[in-house]
Amino acid sequence: MRRFIGRDRELRVLHNVFQGVRDAVGTAKPGQCVLMRGRRRVGKSSLVEEFLRRTEVPNLFFTASGGTAEDELTELLDAVARSTLPERELFAEETPGQWNAAFRLLAEMLPDDTPSVVVIDEVPYLMERVDAFEGMLQRAWDRLLSRKPVLLLLVGSDLSMMEALNSYDRPFHQRGREMVVGPLNPADISEMLELEPAPAFDAALVTGGLPLICAEWRPGADVWEFLRDALDNPISALLVSAERSLSAEFPPQAMSREVLRAIGSGERTFTNIARAAGGIAHTTLTRATEVLTEKRVVAAELPLSLRPSKERRYRVADPYLRFWLAFLDPHMAEIERMRGDLTLSRIKERWTSWRGRAVEPLVRESLARLLPDAALPAAPAIGGYWTRSNDVEIDVVGGDRQPVARELLFLGSIKWLETAAFDSHDLAALQRHRAALTDDPVPLMAISRNGIDCSGLAAAYGPEALLSAWRKPS
Template sequence: MVAFVGRTQQLATLDALLASVGPINHDPAPGQCLLIRGRRRIGKSSLVEAFVDRAGVPAVFFTASGAPTDIELEAFTEAIRSSSLPERTVFDDAAPGNWSAALRQLASVLPDDQPSVVVIDEVPYLVDRADAFEGILQRSWDRELSRKPMLLVLIGSDLSMMEALGSYGRPFHQRGKEMVLGPLNPAEVGEMLQLAPAEAFDAALVTGGLPLICAGWRPGTDLWQFLSAELSNPVSPLIVSAERSLAAEFPDSAMGRTVLSAIGSGGRTFTNIARAAGGISHSTLTRAAQVLVDKRIVAAELPVSTTASKERRYRVTDPHLRFWLTFLAPHLAEIERLRGDLTLDRVRTGWTSWRGRAVEPLIRESLARLLPDGGLPAAPAIGSYWTRSNSVEIDIVGADREPVAKRLLFLGSIKWLENSAFDDRDLVALQRHRTAITDDPVPLVAVSRSGTSAAGLSAAYGPAELLHAWQRSSGGS
């Protein structure tokens, strides 16, 4: 059950939807539909497989592959033939020639007197490759499938496409509920790996909360023991998961991979990214960056303050992918030569600097889940602030909206070092930066891995308090 630590709420949602499937003689449209989206290798398919296994009802599970339509239809037919649907032998006698016929035939073999489950995994492949698949699915759902006591589960890793599938103006609008499956959160990672709060955040950064990677971390061992073991195995999930995900995301876009690598290696501004990507043109970079943002792989952020700014910065949203792009991707050849020890030395050298930047978005999200708490109010927006020259950088900016706020609610600094507390010098620096963006006595907050010794702060948080924020909301990440 490793993959389902922290998935209690999602399993309960699936159970409730199946329980709400109505008897066919009492409800004119007893069927239910759920659209599940989440990035690759997050455990979507495994979650639904576990649900189907424990539901104990007739079910079929089909996974699209992006193949031509005739091959997909053949695989769909075979999935039904090998399923637990009681009338599945109908597909032995008549193989459908198109998706409209396939879904109509599927509806004819679904039981009328008991619930059933139909799962279509990687739906974006079908939307992308099969002509008018969305319209075909909508008509089949309205006319046949929804009239059966069944739960239809549609799964996809292309976040933007899955989000669009149920949006206004699209054929399947308002026909299904939606579930977003995220990674295991830091509290779930810490519980699974039996780690103290600070170490749980380290593990969350390296694994990205991906269940498959976490499964290779022996509970109770520290970060460096884990990395030493994984880097000595060229086919470990830590090494191969990101590469496989990117190959699926960008099968035909070398430029998308190039720009992503530039961002992952530390390029944050448009100019720096263009330089790291080999001096590509402004228009090419703009298009590639927009694809990455649309796919939710990259975030394009603006400073949060009471004045508008055009100083946009880019970052990789998945911390594991960020770790992989920085430390592993450039050195895969040496890992394959079984010299992962060299890679490990490189990680040790750059770890503190990399972690200090990578942990910031996770800390801001932790605060968003924690507040209001004591000296700080809840903030509709929690971001950061910077200038073009980086002469002023504020790690935490709580505001009433973003990026241009009407009111700043608090400002803060993050110091995430093992043996260095947030002290009076850090507070003075934060106060100086506050005067650069506001004349108001906005409350100040410190977040420190090693405690706080400065007086005059409105609030201070460490790893334990931040982790508690995730424990309170565990299950819905």
């Protein structure tokens, strides 16, 4: 069994909150609540399980399943029976038939003189299926649960609904502190899979940092060894995780699925997405992109420059889902009939061009964590720049704000190739594009997978430097 990798910051946050509960035992309101959100399969439940294992205190872990209010209540009763709460038999004796009664009874059975933890996972299901759930939760917390030394963890995968739970116009507003759980970062992946920096970024693009997928990657294996193994296994997490996540969020008949496939195939502009999605109506596409961006599945971006632009572009936000949509989803029938070798050949043919664009958001995020350094300042906003015709395209633009900056702090180019270094031709192209964007001598920088072979740059970064940014304490 692999050791638990990463999540040091998240475990530290949970421990600190729990310590606050422990220190407040005997006061009027020692209870604390944390609203934990993160995309499906990023390992929220595993994180909570590890936290419970380390704290070793009485706890209840209940996971909603998306059933009716009555079914969910039945599942809660079963979870209580399997919990380590000392008074759990009270539930079996009284069998509450309503959620208000269940919350009341839960509060009664929590210890008064020792801390405990109550976890409610997949809270958005309860928000959808149980009438007035948020109001009942708020009353139970204010009047009962917060008066016990309990850490209440409310966990959910629907990011927009979890954010709404704490919004100012909702009953539970300001009753819990928010915590976001992201995927494993490139440094975690490098450690877990025993990979050097450049291959670690490849692994991040393919797995998206999802722990279940990373767990199938043999330590030290390169991306092609992993893909060969995964494509030979019809129940591999690489193959099935995306479909399970999408099915939970979007019904198969939803137009959002078709729009997502169009964006995943590489289309980035509104017009091209509409065409690739079957020529759907403008209003239908607008609503679908709104849903996808609200759920953080798709990112809608504008060029970062000194002037306003309407050239909005869309991309799949999650690297793993982006890989799955581009290479696996269109060929699942081929993979299921054990011809993953054909799929693998197709990936190899397109890998260099696909990776070159897919790595851009990860590079920008790495730079945001890395800077400032001796060569470049920190940038409040890091994005890219493009024109409608793509005759000018700049991979990295650092500015004081976005999308319309008052000041440009640096411009950069990303060259993410196996063998070719960033050379004088690449620098000349970057200088031309700078001249098209601004007359100011904005510093130029380069990010290269395989080194720099020219002079005249203010700064240059490779995989090692980018990976080090993720090892900084945060």
